Amino acid sequence: MEDERAMEIDGQQQQEDTAAVPKGFNADYLRIYYGKLFPYGDFFKWLCYGNDGKHPGCDQSYIGRRELSFTLENDIYLRFQSFDSAAELESSIKEKCPFKIDIGPVYSVDPAKRHAYAQSGNNVFAPVERELIFDIDISDYDDVRYCCSGADTCLDCWPLMTIVIKILDTSLRGDFGFNHILWVYSGRRGVHCWVCDSRARKLSNEQRSAIADYFRVYKGGENTSKKVSLTGPVLHPFLARSYTDVLKCFFEDKLLHSQQLFSSEERCNKILELIPDENVASELHDKWQGNRRSSISKEDVNAARWEQLKMTLQSGKHKAQGLRRCVEEIVFSYTYPRLDMEVSKHMNHLLKAPFCIHPKTGRVSFQLIPIIVMILILRLFQLYHSY
Amino acid sequence: MEIVRSQRQLAAEAAAATGGGGAGALPTYRVAPQLEVRLEEFELFAIDRLRVLKGISDGLSRGKRPEEMEKLVSELWKAHMRHQDPAETLNKDIISHFVLRLVYCRTEELRKWFLSMEMTLFRYRFRLESPESQRLLMSEFQLPYKALPHSEFEAVKDKLSQVARSIGQSASVESVFFKVPFEEVPDLVASRRVFLSKGYAYVAMSQVVSLVVTQFRSNISKALVLTNRKWTSTIKEQEKDRLTPIVEALSNAYFGPDYSQPNDAAEISPKDIDQLARTSFPLCMRHMLEKLRENHHLKNGGRMQFGLFLKGAGLKLEDALTFWRAEFSQKVGSERFDKEYAYSIRHNYGKEGKRTDYTPYSCQKIISATPGVGDYHGCPYRHFGEENLRAALNNMGVSGNALEGILDKVKNRHYQLACTLTFEATHNVSCDTGINHPNQYFSESQKVLQAKNQTVQNQSST
Numbered sequence: 001m002e003d004e005r006a007m008e009i010d011g012q013q014q015q016e017d018t019a020a021v022p023k024g025f026n027a028d029y030l031r032i033y034y035g036k037l038f039p040y041g042d043f044f045k046w047l048c049y050g051n052d053g054k055h056p057g058c059d060q061s062y063i064g065r066r067e068l069s070f071t072l073e074n075d076i077y078l079r080f081q082s083f084d085s086a087a088e089l090e091s092s093i094k095e096k097c098p099f100k101i102d103i104g105p106v107y108s109v110d111p112a113k114r115h116a117y118a119q120s121g122n123n124v125f126a127p128v129e130r131e132l133i134f135d136i137d138i139s140d141y142d143d144v145r146y147c148c149s150g151a152d153t154c155l156d157c158w159p160l161m162t163i164v165i166k167i168l169d170t171s172l173r174g175d176f177g178f179n180h181i182l183w184v185y186s187g188r189r190g191v192h193c194w195v196c197d198s199r200a201r202k203l204s205n206e207q208r209s210a211i212a213d214y215f216r217v218y219k220g221g222e223n224t225s226k227k228v229s230l231t232g233p234v235l236h237p238f239l240a241r242s243y244t245d246v247l248k249c250f251f252e253d254k255l256l257h258s259q260q261l262f263s264s265e266e267r268c269n270k271i272l273e274l275i276p277d278e279n280v281a282s283e284l285h286d287k288w289q290g291n292r293r294s295s296i297s298k299e300d301v302n303a304a305r306w307e308q309l310k311m312t313l314q315s316g317k318h319k320a321q322g323l324r325r326c327v328e329e330i331v332f333s334y335t336y337p338r339l340d341m342e343v344s345k346h347m348n349h350l351l352k353a354p355f356c357i358h359p360k361t362g363r364v365s366f367q368l369i370p371i372i373v374m375i376l377i378l379r380l381f382q383l384y385h386s387y
Numbered sequence: 388m389e390i391v392r393s394q395r396q397l398a399a400e401a402a403a404a405t406g407g408g409g410a411g412a413l414p415t416y417r418v419a420p421q422l423e424v425r426l427e428e429f430e431l432f433a434i435d436r437l438r439v440l441k442g443i444s445d446g447l448s449r450g451k452r453p454e455e456m457e458k459l460v461s462e463l464w465k466a467h468m469r470h471q472d473p474a475e476t477l478n479k480d481i482i483s484h485f486v487l488r489l490v491y492c493r494t495e496e497l498r499k500w501f502l503s504m505e506m507t508l509f510r511y512r513f514r515l516e517s518p519e520s521q522r523l524l525m526s527e528f529q530l531p532y533k534a535l536p537h538s539e540f541e542a543v544k545d546k547l548s549q550v551a552r553s554i555g556q557s558a559s560v561e562s563v564f565f566k567v568p569f570e571e572v573p574d575l576v577a578s579r580r581v582f583l584s585k586g587y588a589y590v591a592m593s594q595v596v597s598l599v600v601t602q603f604r605s606n607i608s609k610a611l612v613l614t615n616r617k618w619t620s621t622i623k624e625q626e627k628d629r630l631t632p633i634v635e636a637l638s639n640a641y642f643g644p645d646y647s648q649p650n651d652a653a654e655i656s657p658k659d660i661d662q663l664a665r666t667s668f669p670l671c672m673r674h675m676l677e678k679l680r681e682n683h684h685l686k687n688g689g690r691m692q693f694g695l696f697l698k699g700a701g702l703k704l705e706d707a708l709t710f711w712r713a714e715f716s717q718k719v720g721s722e723r724f725d726k727e728y729a730y731s732i733r734h735n736y737g738k739e740g741k742r743t744d745y746t747p748y749s750c751q752k753i754i755s756a757t758p759g760v761g762d763y764h765g766c767p768y769r770h771f772g773e774e775n776l777r778a779a780l781n782n783m784g785v786s787g788n789a790l791e792g793i794l795d796k797v798k799n800r801h802y803q804l805a806c807t808l809t810f811e812a813t814h815n816v817s818c819d820t821g822i823n824h825p826n827q828y829f830s831e832s833q834k835v836l837q838a839k840n841q842t843v844q845n846q847s848s849t
Binding site: 075140142143174175176177178199203204206207209210211213214216218219220221222223224225226231232233234235236237238239240338340341 | 546549550552553554555569570573574576577578579582583584585586587674678726757758759760761762763764765767770771772774775
């Protein structure tokens with residue numbers, strides 16, 4: 001309050017100063033962030049997983065075997081950093097002011113001493129524990145969102161990330177039995193998931209790969225236009241549940257409209273490309289060509305065409321092979337999570353640490369709690385649409 | 388195992404005591420049996436087993452389906468390993484396995500290959516066993532999984548049935564299920580062939596093979612590492628006049644060319660690449676070159692697959708840097724190229740980091756890639772949609788019956804055969820060995836073209 005009055009009194013000058021706060025990343029602010037805001041104690045305590053206690057079960061060497069890596073100004077890259085105390089971690093970060101901090105695995109020995117073990121060639125220096133992690137970038141959805149592209153995001157497309165969280169979080173808990181799951185905004189264009197259960201940390205590369213494959217539906221690559229293929233007379237319970245509980249209504253109630261999926265010929269064709277039967281696709285195409293009457297408001301076009309498409313494909317008239325699951329395939333293509341498989345498969349993959357500043361945006365990578373995220377998005381949606 | 392030059396004791400007695408096949412048929416090789424082996428048999432038995440493993444490797448790279456593999460394994464075993472006296476067969480089975488452990492324990496790559504083939508061999512032999520025998524083998528692997536009690540079964544019956552239908556099986560046949568931690572059955576989880584709940588997978592009796600094979604693999608994998616240690620520390624030296632030369636000869640004889648060291652005669656330079664792509668690159672590499680030229684960029688998967696291929700084809704490091712810089716600098720600028728991409732190119736040539744000289748990917752590896760959003764790597768015969776593949780093959784000048792033949796192979800998932808047919812169609816020769824490696828495609832193609840040039844020269848000079 002006082003400052004505001006001060007601004008009025010001093011007039012122009014003060015306003016200019018306020019306007020001078022830079023947007024985006026700034027090394028000086030980083031220093032301040034590390035000086036005053038970065039949560040060293042909690043961060044350290046998290047990674048200790050209870051081994052910083054006093055009882056006999058605690059492994060004193062545990063935290064010192066965890067790799068952190070720092071990227072400094074001028075892209076100087078320091079791997080295999082490790083720390084035995086929060087104080088050590090704090091002073092190193094404050095001194096080096098890293099532009100980026102990555103978390104690696106817990107190794108069999110202190111990574112700083114790895115060279116001593118390298119000679120025997122028996123892989124004595126190897127990762128032994130590491131959280132199960134997932135990395136989802138919204139830029140991987142560029143082919144299905146028209147509002148933004150690349151690292152940009154808005155209220156219309158960010159809900160795609162919420163969907164990812166809903167589907168994966170439910171499955172990680174219900175199917176895999178994990179409980180300690182941390183979802184984090186990456187600071188730029190996506191979300192990271194850290195599954196921290198002891199059982200998850202001990203998974204082998206093969207098991208991580210298996211979990212990633214379990215979640216994999218969208219088989220990308222630029223080499224084919226149809227990237228979702230749901231074979232079989234029924235869906236696996238995980239996919240069926242994802243569809244009926246989450247994806248179907250998200251697609252029909254939100255995405256159809258926010259992305260105006262049928263509002264132009266180009267956009268319609270994109271969806272028609274996913275129908276494996278040429279005849280059905282052209283039938284719909286022709287029907288919509290003739291329907292471009294201006295009396296239909298924008299709102300109706302998307303819902304109406306979707307209904308028509310569903311009716312045509314599910315009518316039972318077209319019992320052709322490959323059409324069986326087409327409606328679901330389209331919904332999955334547009335909404336189902338697209339994971340970066342490589343991130344999850346290997347124990348030694350380095351991932352950006354939560355609570356860091358993203359060097360490209362200057363934003364903090366902060367924690368998201370699923371329910372809170374959904375409420376937030378919903379509120380913002382309501383606010384947005386009430387204008 | 389004692390290697391002697393005299394009589395031997397039959398394996399059956401020794402084996403029965405130490406995991407050599409309690410049910411009489413399928414040994415699990417848990418412990419090296421106490422037997423005596425003749426030196427001649429040491430080598431001969433190993434060679435016969437290698438024929439079986441090589442045949443399996445071939446079958447896998449040709450994309451054979453499980454039913455076909457089962458038949459193939461049965462035939463290979465009969466042809467090379469079977470003896471009239473089952474005790475003799477068991478004898479040979481066990482000895483040859485342990486000899487090959489010595490041969491294939493010595494590097495990471497050899498271990499991976501051996502493990503993969505032995506696992507496949509075991510899997511199909513297990514499938515061919517009777518249910519009784521299978522149950523005995525399960526208990527031998529100490530899989531303490533009890534069958535699901537009826538009450539629990541009833542509670543999840545619908546979900547189990549749903550899973551069965553989702554993988555194309557009939558809804559209600561199986562009634563014996565096992566509840567196991569999901570970590571035990573990664574391949575079933577990966578392919579969504581089991582119902583999961585709270586960290587447990589519900590595995591059908593018919594899927595038990597997966598359980599057993601995972602355990603088998605894990606046992607052999609650990610054993611190989613130990614064998615390697617023993618080999619390096621004592622055996623190699625001790626046996627340098629007797630077994631060591633045999634062991635080393637065996638691994639060299641059967642490990643096909645990996646194109647990691649291109650011969651010096653074969654050198655290519657950046658200015659040749661477009662021309663060579665048109666005449667001699669397999670489709671996967673042509674495609675990536677095209678996309679690289681178009682986008683002035685390739686994501687990591689593409690850079691690895693294409694970059695290593697070029698290395699194997701004879702592109703030297705300095706030329707590689709020139710080539711990639713010329714493209715990438717048009718998108719990200721040469722400064723960023725030097726900062727962010729040059730390092731990993733040098734890494735591929737063994738000039739950075741742990742200095743491994745990386746090997747160009749074989750077809751098997753490329754086929755099993757998982758291209759994601761923005762990726763152009765992988766095997767076109769597997770990863771392209773039909774339309775894209777048709778167009779790409781047309782661009783190579785393949786059409787008509789030849790094209791249909793290739794697409795037919797693709798539908799049956801014989802990706803390497805499809806590529807072989809492409810080679811035959813574009814070069815007008817037949818390729819009997821089949822394509823297993825992109826660099827093989829390239830060097831065979833160059834051979835054919837040089838032979839043609841030679842013929843033309845000879846003709847014009849007469």
